[in-house]
Amino acid sequence: MSKTNVLVTGATGRTGSIVLQKLRQFPDEFAAIGYGRFEDKIKELFGSTEGFIIGNIADQSTLKMALKGCNLLVILTSSVPKMKAPPKEGERPEFEFEPGGMPEEVDWIGQKNQIDLAKEAGIKHIVLVGSMGGTNPNHPLNKLGNGNVLIWKRKAEEYLIQSGVDYTIIRAGGLINEPGGKRELIVGKNDTFLENPPKGISTVIPREDVAELVVQALRETTAKNKAFDVISKPENDPEAVITQDFSALFDQTTGGL
Ligand code: NAP
Numbered sequence: 001m002s003k004t005n006v007l008v009t010g011a012t013g014r015t016g017s018i019v020l021q022k023l024r025q026f027p028d029e030f031a032a033i034g035y036g037r038f039e040d041k042i043k044e045l046f047g048s049t050e051g052f053i054i055g056n057i058a059d060q061s062t063l064k065m066a067l068k069g070c071n072l073l074v075i076l077t078s079s080v081p082k083m084k085a086p087p088k089e090g091e092r093p094e095f096e097f098e099p100g101g102m103p104e105e106v107d108w109i110g111q112k113n114q115i116d117l118a119k120e121a122g123i124k125h126i127v128l129v130g131s132m133g134g135t136n137p138n139h140p141l142n143k144l145g146n147g148n149v150l151i152w153k154r155k156a157e158e159y160l161i162q163s164g165v166d167y168t169i170i171r172a173g174g175l176i177n178e179p180g181g182k183r184e185l186i187v188g189k190n191d192t193f194l195e196n197p198p199k200g201i202s203t204v205i206p207r208e209d210v211a212e213l214v215v216q217a218l219r220e221t222t223a224k225n226k227a228f229d230v231i232s233k234p235e236n237d238p239e240a241v242i243t244q245d246f247s248a249l250f251d252q253t254t255g256g257l
Contacts, residue, residue, distance in 0.1 A: 005031045006218065007066055009057060009114060010076030012036040015129060015175065017045050018211035019074055023218075024051075030218075035066050057110035058100065060117060067121040072218055075114050075128040078153075079106040081144045095144040103149040111156035115163050125166040125224060127217045129210060130157055132171045132203065132229045135191045157227065158257060168217040168250075169227035172210050173203035180208025183232040184240035187253050193231050205232045209243075216246035228253035 006023055010016035011034030023032035034052040036042045042049050055062030057077050067073065079102065081095040097103070111128070118126055133139040134154035142148045160167045173193065185205065186198070193203050209232060217223035223246075233240040243249055 003027075003031045004029065004072060004218070005033065005070045006072045006074060007033050007035055007053075007070045008074040008076060009035040010078060011052070012038065012041045012045055013076055013078065014177070015207045015210050015214075016074070016076035018208055019076060019214045020046075022211055022215045033066065033070070035063070056100075057113055058105065060113055063113060064117050064121070067117055067123065070118075070121060071124050073114065073118045073123045073126045074214055074218070075111060075126060076214075077106060077110055077114070079103040079147065079149060081147065081149075095147075097145050097147055102145075103147040103152040107149060108152040108155050111153075112159055115156070115160050115165070119163055119165050123165060125168070125218065126160060126163075127168045127170065127214050127223075128157065128160055129214065130154075130169055130171045132173050132191055132194055132231075134171070136194075154257070161227065161256060166224045167227070168223045168225075170210065170213055170217065171227070171229045173205050173229070173231035175207050175210065176204045178206040178208070178235065180206050180212055182206075182235045182242060183209060184237070185209060185213070185230055185232050185243040185249060187249060188229040188231075189227075189254065190257075191229065193229055200237075201231065201233055203231045205230055213246070217250070220247045220250055222247045222250040225255040226250055226253045227255060227257060 008020050011020045020034045023030045042052050053066040084094040087093040130153045134150045139150050157169050
């Protein structure tokens with residue numbers, strides 16, 4: 001079997017780093033390259049910068065170089081709001097984004113750059129991890145740092161769908177740092193889980209499960225040209241059937257926003 005070259009952006013992020021580790025467990029199947037901004041952080045997480053391209057997603061020439069020879073792209077970059085200062089008693093915390101790190105710059109222009117250059121490089125399939133909540137312009141996350149984060153993320157999703165490149169858009173519920181492979185995952189569409197949460201289920205999913213979904217989306221043809229919301233049933237739910245057949249899970253979903 002010939003190896004598939006995969007570029008993972010946001011590979012020093014909390015989910016992106018798990019995706020990279022998982023792909024590297026299958027060296028006969030994938031040659032996985034990470035894309036990250038900071039040498040120190042890459043070394044801290046992976047021991048060395050081997051198998052990494054150091055760059056910002058705003059830097060088109062480095063991105064272009066990173067995508068050269070790749071077959072697949074995983075987009076796991078995201079703007080990250082930071083608390084300005086600990087709130088005073090009785091006050092709500094205020095958030096801001098670092099310079100160059102506004103959602104419009106990272107989640108829209110930065111993702112658009114990746115999609116455009118991937119298309120130019122002949123990438124066959126792009127897997128993008130996004131967030132639930134994008135159908136509601138008044139979602140509280142949009143207020144953080146006046147960033148409209150979910151609006152820009154949704155715009156990038158739409159752009160990917162229109163790009164003509166095969167896509168899988170995974171819109172995760174609230175991410176938690178719990179072990180993966182222990183839950184039943186459930187897929188939906190258009191924020192119905194937020195509007196009508198299934199009884200007894202909070203709308204969360206472990207980062208490890210999202211990372212596994214990314215890896216399986218690269219493998220399973222049923223994941224192509226699908227966009228879906230995903231949450232998980234609680235661990236140890238007696239009625240849950242731990243998700244193992246990812247092809248069948250992707251089959252339950254549809255394409256388009
Ligand atoms: P994360 O840890 O915040 O990682 C974001 C990554 O993006 C980091 O690796 C960061 O780089 C990278 N990045 C940001 N700006 C960049 C730039 N200009 N150039 C290059 N890289 C850049 O991500 P996460 O919490 O695992 O979330 C993964 C995805 O799930 C995100 O799209 C997020 O919005 C979505 N999601 C999150 C939640 C939640 O509850 N947090 C819920 C639903 C969906 P550095 O490592 O250098 O900082």
